[in-house]
Amino acid sequence: MSLPHAILTALLEQAGSGAELARRFDKSFGFFWPATHQQIYRELGRLEKDGMIRSTGRDSSRGRAKDYEVLVAGRRELQRWTAEQQDPRPVREALMIRLRAASVLGEPIADELERHLQLHREQLATYQQLDKRGNWGGGNELQRAVLTAGIMFEETWIAWAEQTLDAL
Numbered sequence: 001m002s003l004p005h006a007i008l009t010a011l012l013e014q015a016g017s018g019a020e021l022a023r024r025f026d027k028s029f030g031f032f033w034p035a036t037h038q039q040i041y042r043e044l045g046r047l048e049k050d051g052m053i054r055s056t057g058r059d060s061s062r063g064r065a066k067d068y069e070v071l072v073a074g075r076r077e078l079q080r081w082t083a084e085q086q087d088p089r090p091v092r093e094a095l096m097i098r099l100r101a102a103s104v105l106g107e108p109i110a111d112e113l114e115r116h117l118q119l120h121r122e123q124l125a126t127y128q129q130l131d132k133r134g135n136w137g138g139g140n141e142l143q144r145a146v147l148t149a150g151i152m153f154e155e156t157w158i159a160w161a162e163q164t165l166d167a168l
Contacts, residue, residue, distance in 0.1 A: 003043050004052070006033050008070055008078045011053060015069040018044055031127070031150055044068060052077055099164075110168050117161040124154035 006029045010021055021044070022037040029035075035043075047053045052074030055066035070078075095116060102109035127150045136144040 002081075003033065003035050003039060004047055005078060005081050006035070007040065007043055007047060008052065008074050011068055011070045012075070012078070015067060017065045017067050019065070021068070027130075031123075032146065047074065110165060113161055113165055113168070117158060117165070120154050120157045120161065124151065124158065127151045127154060 006025075007021065010024060010029055014024070016024070018037075018041050022040050025035060025040060044053065044055075048055055048068070050073075051071060053068050053070050055068050057066060095112070098112070099109060101107075127147060131144070131147055131151065134140070134144060134147070
């Protein structure tokens with residue numbers, strides 16, 4: 001996945017300013033494809049330069065803001081990208097290597113594993129709250145499927161971490 005495609009998707013769901021997009025990104029897309037606000041604004045500029053989106057000015061409480069909307073070329077690019085095949089990406093998690101290293105070195109790592117476990121529990125709680133608040137009818141089933149994948153990932157990670165801690 002790429003940031004431009006995430007931005008095109010978000011703008012097709014709801015046009016808006018860069019600031020609005022960055023806020024929405026933090027609450028949804030960012031769970032699966034994190035990006036800084038600076039990266040989002042930089043990509044908005046590239047997408048506009050490439051003719052995928054256009055900005056229109058509007059007055060806001062902070063002065064002149066740009067609203068962005070997806071153009072035909074942007075929609076075509078998103079359709080092309082969506083239809084591509086992509087193999088699953090291998091897991092790349094530094095904690096797994098650290099666990100192997102701790103095993104070889106005989107070093108304790110339970111505290112770090114506990115910290116990760118707590119972070120995954122917090123993320124699971126966030127996803128579950130989003131699921132409860134969501135409106136999942138009317139074509140939003142695929143959006144819920146993405147959220148469900150996040151919930152299942154966190155549940156699996158938590159179960160693995162608890163089992164690993166028990167083994168330690």
